[in-house]
Amino acid sequence: MSLISAFARLGLQRGGVAGPAVARCLHTTPVLCAEPLKKKKKLDPQVVKQREDRRKKKIEKQIRRLEKNARQLKPVEELEVPLELIDEKDKRQRKLTPLGSAELEERALLKKQWARYKHDERVSDFQIIDRLVMSQNKALEELRRESEELYQAAIEVDLQLLPVSLKGPVASPPIKNYASPDGDYIHQSMKWE
Amino acid sequence: MLRRFVQVGARQATRAQSTAAAQEKWDLYAGVLVERLPVVSKSLSPVEQQFQDLLWRVEYENSLKSDHELKNERELAQAKLIKQGKVQVDLDDSMTKQTAQDLKDAYVEELKKFQLGSRTTPDDAAKKTSSTDRCLEDTLYLLVQQKLGQEQHMILPQGKRQDGESMRQTAERVLREQCGDDLQVLFYGNAPVGFHKYKYPSNQRAESVGAKVFFYRASLRTGNVGDKKTPGPKYEWLPKDALDGKLTNVAYADSIKKFLL
Numbered sequence: 001m002s003l004i005s006a007f008a009r010l011g012l013q014r015g016g017v018a019g020p021a022v023a024r025c026l027h028t029t030p031v032l033c034a035e036p037l038k039k040k041k042k043l044d045p046q047v048v049k050q051r052e053d054r055r056k057k058k059i060e061k062q063i064r065r066l067e068k069n070a071r072q073l074k075p076v077e078e079l080e081v082p083l084e085l086i087d088e089k090d091k092r093q094r095k096l097t098p099l100g101s102a103e104l105e106e107r108a109l110l111k112k113q114w115a116r117y118k119h120d121e122r123v124s125d126f127q128i129i130d131r132l133v134m135s136q137n138k139a140l141e142e143l144r145r146e147s148e149e150l151y152q153a154a155i156e157v158d159l160q161l162l163p164v165s166l167k168g169p170v171a172s173p174p175i176k177n178y179a180s181p182d183g184d185y186i187h188q189s190m191k192w193e
Numbered sequence: 194m195l196r197r198f199v200q201v202g203a204r205q206a207t208r209a210q211s212t213a214a215a216q217e218k219w220d221l222y223a224g225v226l227v228e229r230l231p232v233v234s235k236s237l238s239p240v241e242q243q244f245q246d247l248l249w250r251v252e253y254e255n256s257l258k259s260d261h262e263l264k265n266e267r268e269l270a271q272a273k274l275i276k277q278g279k280v281q282v283d284l285d286d287s288m289t290k291q292t293a294q295d296l297k298d299a300y301v302e303e304l305k306k307f308q309l310g311s312r313t314t315p316d317d318a319a320k321k322t323s324s325t326d327r328c329l330e331d332t333l334y335l336l337v338q339q340k341l342g343q344e345q346h347m348i349l350p351q352g353k354r355q356d357g358e359s360m361r362q363t364a365e366r367v368l369r370e371q372c373g374d375d376l377q378v379l380f381y382g383n384a385p386v387g388f389h390k391y392k393y394p395s396n397q398r399a400e401s402v403g404a405k406v407f408f409y410r411a412s413l414r415t416g417n418v419g420d421k422k423t424p425g426p427k428y429e430w431l432p433k434d435a436l437d438g439k440l441t442n443v444a445y446a447d448s449i450k451k452f453l454l
Contacts, residue, residue: 085257092257107247114244128454132386135451139388139407143360146221146405153359158382169234173310173329 219390222406223363224351226386226452227335227378229325229413229430233312236330265293322429325417331432332454336439337371337418338427342394347429347439349449351406360385364409371426377414386410389448408452 085092099107144151237245258266274280316327325333336347352367354360361383368378385407392403418428431439433453440446 089257092263094254094256094258096254110243110247113240117240132452132454135387136384139385142388142390142405143385143407146219150221150360154361154384156383158380161380161382164379166230169231169330171234172312173233173314175308175310 218401220401220404221354221360221363222351222404223354223360223367223385224349224387224389224406224408225364225368225378226349226408226410226449227368227372227376227413228410229333229335231332232329234330236312261293261296265297268292268294322431323417325413325430327430328432333430333432334436334453335372335413335418336429336431336436339371342397346441347427348445349408353404359383360407361409364407364411368411372418372428375416376418377416378411379414381410381412387448387452389445391442391444408449410452 140151140154143154271280312329314324314326314329316324321327327333335350337350338345338347339351340346341348350368350371352363352370354363355366358366361380365380368376387408388406389408390403390405392398393401418426429439436449436453437446440449
């Protein structure tokens with residue numbers, strides 16, 4: 001509408017006589033924000049069938065391949081009891097005198113003591129974790145009170161930390177300048193296709 | 194009338210407090226807790242030792258005899274028969290064959306020759322606290338001598354934050370400045386693990402009231418304090434029990450203990 005009025009004003013300024021006539025001649029079409037639909041391509045039914053067949057064949061082939069491989073499982077040697085142990089079990093069993101009641105009692109007591117010990121250890125671990133978390137929360141709270149910006153920088157994930165490699169505590173420390181003796185290297189592991 | 198007077202007084206008091214809090218300016222410091230993690234596992238406590246022995250006994254009772262044990266038994270039985278004269282001795286065979294017992298003796302001999310690394314080091318005996326090669330079972334913490342005000346204190350390395358730094362960057366810079374480039378550490382994350390604040394003496398509070406210290410945890414990778422060219426400040430690596438004697442300020446020691454393991 002504003003367009004028409006603008007033209008009308010233009011007409012008035014020029015001469016004033018042709019004004020309304022110009023406005024009547026001008027047509028505007030509504031904005032659709034869309035385009036006409038495309039015609040659907042008609043496919044030959046035979047081609048469609050061919051394609052479907054091909055897809056079916058492909059899937060069938062994959063299934064067949066999976067089934068074939070499913071039969072070939074790689075055995076886990078550690079899980080199988082060696083046959084000679086089963087055969088010679090009687091020969092290999094230790095003939096020990098059965099434990100006396102005093103010994104059994106002592107073992108039971110020791111197990112109970114162990115359970116209590118581990119429980120205490122676990123509780124103290126939890127307390128340590130609580131203490132550490134509380135300490136960290138307090139530090140972060142105080143940092144936030146000082147500056148929101150520093151707080152946001154502090155709670156960011158440290159991407160450089162991972163992957164991290166740590167060498168755990170060992171039973172005896174490494175010997176300095178120790179040259180490990182050379183041994184024979186026999187490669188035993190089987191190859192499974 | 195009196196109540197109203199009290200209320201007004203209280204209101205004024207709170208207002209005064211809030212303005213003071215807004216004006217208070219604190220210096221921000223970053224501190225670094227550098228720990229040398231244990232190198233060897235902890236020695237077993239009496240209970241742990243007893244239970245370990247029990248587990249080994251049970252393991253032995255439930256186990257089957259090995260090939261080596263069977264061979265040994267067979268040979269002992271054979272020797273007995275020979276002694277009784279029931280079986281002829283095959284001289285060639287008995288001379289060349291190595292019995293299970295012989296093998297076992299050889300193995301024991303070889304094991305005896307091998308010396309395990311010692312769980313205590315020469316630095317343990319010398320009580321050389323500047324060395325990281327001691328107290329292998331414990332975590333060691335780094336204390337560095339620093340000047341606070343007029344006096345020297347043994348504290349965790351700390352330093353003031355500069356503009357435009359995050360606290361983590363401050364912590365890294367402080368450690369580098371105080372301990373040299375030789376000390377390689379791994380920082381655990383961007384967040385501080387502990388907090389401590391203290392006020393400056395009353396005659397030095399012109400700019401800021403005190404210091405707020407944010408502690409970061411880091412573990413030692415390699416190296417030690419100080420380069421070869423420039424010797425660092427006085428420093429010590431101490432286990433947790435020994436920290437008490439060194440941290441003279443009680444409030445500071447309490448703040449530190451909250452995030453020690």
